[in-house]
Amino acid sequence: MPPLSTDHNAKVTQPQPPVQGFFASFFQTLTDVFKDKGIVLMLIIAPIIYGFFYPWPYSSEVVNHVPVGIVDKDNSDLSRTIVRYASASPQLDTRRFLDEQSAKEAIWADEIAGYMVIPSGLEQNVLSGKAASVSVLGNGGYFLLNKNVQMGFLKAVSTVSAGVKIKKSVAQGAYAPTAAQNAQAVPLQIVPLYNQTEGYGAYVVPAVSIIILQQTLLMATAMLIGTWYEQRRHQTSISGWLGRITALSTLSFLIGCFYYGWAFELHHYPRGQNMLGSLLFLLLFCPTVATLGCLLGLWFRQRERSMQILIFSSLPMFFVSGYPWPADQLPTFLQIVRWFIPTTPAINTSVQLNQMGASISQVATGFYALAALWALYFALLVWLRWYNAPKRRQVS
Amino acid sequence: MRLTQLSEAFIRSAAYERRFLHKNPWDLTMVVWIPLLTVLLIWWIFSQTQITNLPIGVIDQDNGPVANTAVRYLDASPTLSVRQMYYSAAEAEAAILQRDIYAVVIIPEDFSRNILSSKSAPLILQVNAQYGTHSGIIQTGVQAVAGTLSAGVEIQRLIKQGMAPSQAAIAYSPISIQRISLFNAATDYQQFLASTVIPALLHILAMVIGATTIGRELRDKQLGHWYGFIASAQAYDNLSGNISANISDSASASASASANISGNVNNNVADNTVQKIAALSQPAAKLPNSTAKDNTNQKPVSTLPSVHMGVLLFGLLGKYFWPMLAYGLWSILALWLATPQESVASSAVFATYLGLLLLMMLSFWLGAIFTLGSFSLRMGLSATGFISAPSYAFAGVTFPYIAISDSAKHWSDALPLTHYLKLHIAQMQMQAPVAISLPILYGLAIATVVAMMLTALLTKRALAHPERWGAR
Numbered sequence: 031m032p033p034l035s036t037d038h039n040a041k042v043t044q045p046q047p048p049v050q051g052f053f054a055s056f057f058q059t060l061t062d063v064f065k066d067k068g069i070v071l072m073l074i075i076a077p078i079i080y081g082f083f084y085p086w087p088y089s090s091e092v093v094n095h096v097p098v099g100i101v102d103k104d105n106s107d108l109s110r111t112i113v114r115y116a117s118a119s120p121q122l123d124t125r126r127f128l129d130e131q132s133a134k135e136a137i138w139a140d141e142i143a144g145y146m147v148i149p150s151g152l153e154q155n156v157l158s159g160k161a162a163s164v165s166v167l168g169n170g171g172y173f174l175l176n177k178n179v180q181m182g183f184l185k186a187v188s189t190v191s192a193g194v195k196i197k198k199s200v201a202q203g204a205y206a207p208t209a210a211q212n213a214q215a216v217p218l219q220i221v222p223l224y225n226q227t228e229g230y231g232a233y234v235v236p237a238v239s240i241i242i243l244q245q246t247l248l249m250a251t252a253m254l255i256g257t258w259y260e261q262r263r264h265q266t267s268i269s270g271w272l273g274r275i276t277a278l279s280t281l282s283f284l285i286g287c288f289y290y291g292w293a294f295e296l297h298h299y300p301r302g303q304n305m306l307g308s309l310l311f312l313l314l315f316c317p318t319v320a321t322l323g324c325l326l327g328l329w330f331r332q333r334e335r336s337m338q339i340l341i342f343s344s345l346p347m348f349f350v351s352g353y354p355w356p357a358d359q360l361p362t363f364l365q366i367v368r369w370f371i372p373t374t375p376a377i378n379t380s381v382q383l384n385q386m387g388a389s390i391s392q393v394a395t396g397f398y399a400l401a402a403l404w405a406l407y408f409a410l411l412v413w414l415r416w417y418n419a420p421k422r423r424q425v426s
Numbered sequence: 427m428r429l430t431q432l433s434e435a436f437i438r439s440a441a442y443e444r445r446f447l448h449k450n451p452w453d454l455t456m457v458v459w460i461p462l463l464t465v466l467l468i469w470w471i472f473s474q475t476q477i478t479n480l481p482i483g484v485i486d487q488d489n490g491p492v493a494n495t496a497v498r499y500l501d502a503s504p505t506l507s508v509r510q511m512y513y514s515a516a517e518a519e520a521a522i523l524q525r526d527i528y529a530v531v532i533i534p535e536d537f538s539r540n541i542l543s544s545k546s547a548p549l550i551l552q553v554n555a556q557y558g559t560h561s562g563i564i565q566t567g568v569q570a571v572a573g574t575l576s577a578g579v580e581i582q583r584l585i586k587q588g589m590a591p592s593q594a595a596i597a598y599s600p601i602s603i604q605r606i607s608l609f610n611a612a613t614d615y616q617q618f619l620a621s622t623v624i625p626a627l628l629h630i631l632a633m634v635i636g637a638t639t640i641g642r643e644l645r646d647k648q649l650g651h652w653y654g655f656i657a658s659a660q661a662y663d664n665l666s667g668n669i670s671a672n673i674s675d676s677a678s679a680s681a682s683a684s685a686n687i688s689g690n691v692n693n694n695v696a697d698n699t700v701q702k703i704a705a706l707s708q709p710a711a712k713l714p715n716s717t718a719k720d721n722t723n724q725k726p727v728s729t730l731p732s733v734h735m736g737v738l739l740f741g742l743l744g745k746y747f748w749p750m751l752a753y754g755l756w757s758i759l760a761l762w763l764a765t766p767q768e769s770v771a772s773s774a775v776f777a778t779y780l781g782l783l784l785l786m787m788l789s790f791w792l793g794a795i796f797t798l799g800s801f802s803l804r805m806g807l808s809a810t811g812f813i814s815a816p817s818y819a820f821a822g823v824t825f826p827y828i829a830i831s832d833s834a835k836h837w838s839d840a841l842p843l844t845h846y847l848k849l850h851i852a853q854m855q856m857q858a859p860v861a862i863s864l865p866i867l868y869g870l871a872i873a874t875v876v877a878m879m880l881t882a883l884l885t886k887r888a889l890a891h892p893e894r895w896g897a898r
Contacts (some may be wrong), residue, residue, distance in 0.1 A: 068804045086822050087834040138858035156600050162600040170607035171855040175826045191601040215579040217548045218572040222555035233558035337807040340629040359474045385556050388523040
């Protein structure tokens with residue numbers, strides 16, 4: 031048997047009958063978890079570090095002062111007004127370029143995210159009532175930046191354009207305030223709900239936290255069970271398995287509370303809209319994941335394998351969860367398969383409860399799905415126990 | 427003579443690894459099949475390249491003809507789909523909380539009246555901003571509908587005042603804006619997300635492989651055996667004779683059990699049997715007790731006074747030959763998928779491929795460095811996971827690099843993935859000249875060579891400390 035550390039060796043030398051009862055198994059699991067550096071690191075320390083580490087890049091939350099370029103070929107009063115409005119925009123940080131080629135080279139060198147071209151003859155066309163336009167060239171390779179560039183320039187140019195229109199209307203005899211009101215007949219008033227500042231971290235971190243909780247608990251559980259398998263200590267009764275699952279989910283539940291109560295608070299994310307519901311969710315989510323972890327541990331049968339297999343799976347699981355990418359855009363087969371992963375119901379349920387404040391009946395589907403997954407995993411575990419241990423059954 | 431020794435080390439090491447992978451389906455899957463499946467899965471996830479028909483609701487308190495037009499426009503918008511009309515705010519809110527809809531457009535009571543009397547007639551969009559992707563797309567879609575409505579209303583108003591339709595359009599908006607997305611013009615998510623997520627995942631997998639390939643020799647205390655095997659045929663014969671072969675899982679259990687009972691707890695016994703490294707040698711199985719001699723044989727090998735750096739380097743290259751082959755092949759597939767319809771210069775594709783290959787090799791060595799540095803496969807994997815799994819978030823693709831907080835930028839700069847993706851987007855999507863990305867290629871190449879040297883040095887150190895092998 032491969033040695034783990036000195037204290038594990040001691041166990042190997044005197045093979046002990048596996049603990050069977052619920053409470054014995056519960057405490058045995060806790061003892062083994064805290065004796066094993068690797069599992070403590072994965073189950074407890076890693077999620078705490080991630081709670082600080084993952085939100086780190088997003089601490090500025092909103093994208094502002096995007097560097098952009100302006101190529102002014104008109105050089106008129108009007109074009110200078112547009113340039114002035116654009117540089118006053120908090121969304122943009124403008125730089126002048128002499129021609130389009132140098133602006134394009136700046137994009138390639140990642141110095142600017144887009145640029146506006148004011149064609150020559152703009153002022154003349156506007157004054158003589160001809161169609162006039164400016165071009166805004168954004169970088170479609172980066173979505174969020176492109177949106178900022180387009181919106182920033184759009185606002186600046188629309189303001190100038192509205193000014194021109196008002197001046198003309200007034201010149202045609204309209205009363206100035208009426209003309210100003212008409213700037214847009216159907217303006218759109220946008221009310222962002224829940225994530226009211228529309229921060230990127232506030233959008234992505236509450237969902238990723240659930241992935242982090244799941245992955246660390248899965249890896250730690252499968253590592254523990256895999257280690258026990260190597261020591262031939264993995265078999266136990268059904269209540270023994272329940273004891274193990276309870277012990278592991280209790281620890282994970284506490285980490286979940288750390289995220290809900292502290293990590294989100296620290297970063298000022300919307301949180302705690304339905305705290306009781308969120309806690310109930312964790313009470314269901316943690317055992318479901320722990321049970322899946324036991325199953326994977328029995329399948330992997332080796333201490334390190336859970337990490338080898340699971341480290342890369344977070345990103346694909348996140349993308350099929352329906353949170354960052356609408357689920358009905360997925361291929362039909364994936365739309366079904368994704369329901370076998372706990373995060374699929376869990377991310378949405380957690381966000382709906384904790385960030386949006388839904389009632390438990392409004393997320394009932396998520397709860398049912400998690401309960402069904404737990405039942406499925408546990409049934410598989412019981413079956414595997416029966417399938418893998420015919421000898422032990424004969425003896426007992 | 428020396429050259430043959432080096433190539434011998436490479437070939438022997440590759441053969442050693444080939445036999446291991448042949449006997450260990452889990453590891454073979456990790457090296458060959460999982461990266462292939464990952465590439466295909468991610469491409470498949472984003473196979474619908476545009477987001478369409480996001481469900482929204484409408485509360486129409488006006489019921490006038492313009493309001494009806496607004497609802498029709500909303501439903502006709504390719505990104506939106508009016509799921510249902512609601513009659514109260516509470517009803518709509520409940521639908522948002524249940525995620526039946528992601529937004530509700532409210533058409534206020536006096537909407538038509540305001541339009542008729544030339545007053546501003548706002549539409550109100552309440553959108554679930556917690557779902558950032560959905561929210562962004564809905565906002566753009568509804569904004570466009572409001573713009574269309576405005577234009578229609580105003581141009582009609584101007585025509586009524588006696589203006590020619592063509593003049594009215596200009597008067598409505600004296601300076602119009604042509605919005606041009608320079609690259610990825612169709613805002614294709616497959617281009618944007620899938621083509622950048624795939625290298626990120628290959629990077630994670632390659633680091634795991636890097637940690638595992640050398641880490642399992644440490645864990646199984648086989649590092650000395652491996653070096654002996656690649657360094658000379660003599661050592662190989664001595665060692666392999668002592669290793670029992672082809673023992674199945676259950677047999678190994680009983681073998682170790684018997685070892686336990688006999689009180690002769692010898693770590694090497696268990697290692698050699700359980701880990702099936704034994705498969706390398708002749709099929710003659712020996713009693714566990716006799717393998718105990720391993721201990722005495724192995725140590726002299728590992729502390730051989732001359733661990734030759736050249737042999738070690740070529741041996742490592744041979745050990746990582748199969749992963750490099752597999753990841754090199756799947757990288758071709760990944761780039762072939764990521765090459766957009768419009769022609770990308772072949773020099774750009776070649777430069778990107780070179781960058782991806784360097785990233786893969788660098789990842790192997792980084793995984794190995796973390797493992798050798800800590801003398802533990804588990805710690806190597808933990809470090810790999812900690813560094814590589816969130817690296818996509820730091821790479822500045824979804825959340826722009828310029829908006830990343832200053833302190834986090836240093837971390838982002840230290841990640842190889844950030845630099846590769848910069849090159850990838852510049853070459854594959856922005857059609858930048860290759861010369862612009864050359865510094866990134868040089869940087870990756872230098873980092874790869876340095877990491878390889880460091881791996882060799884750390885392997886040498888590990889060979890000198892057999893007492894630290896076997897950590898879990």
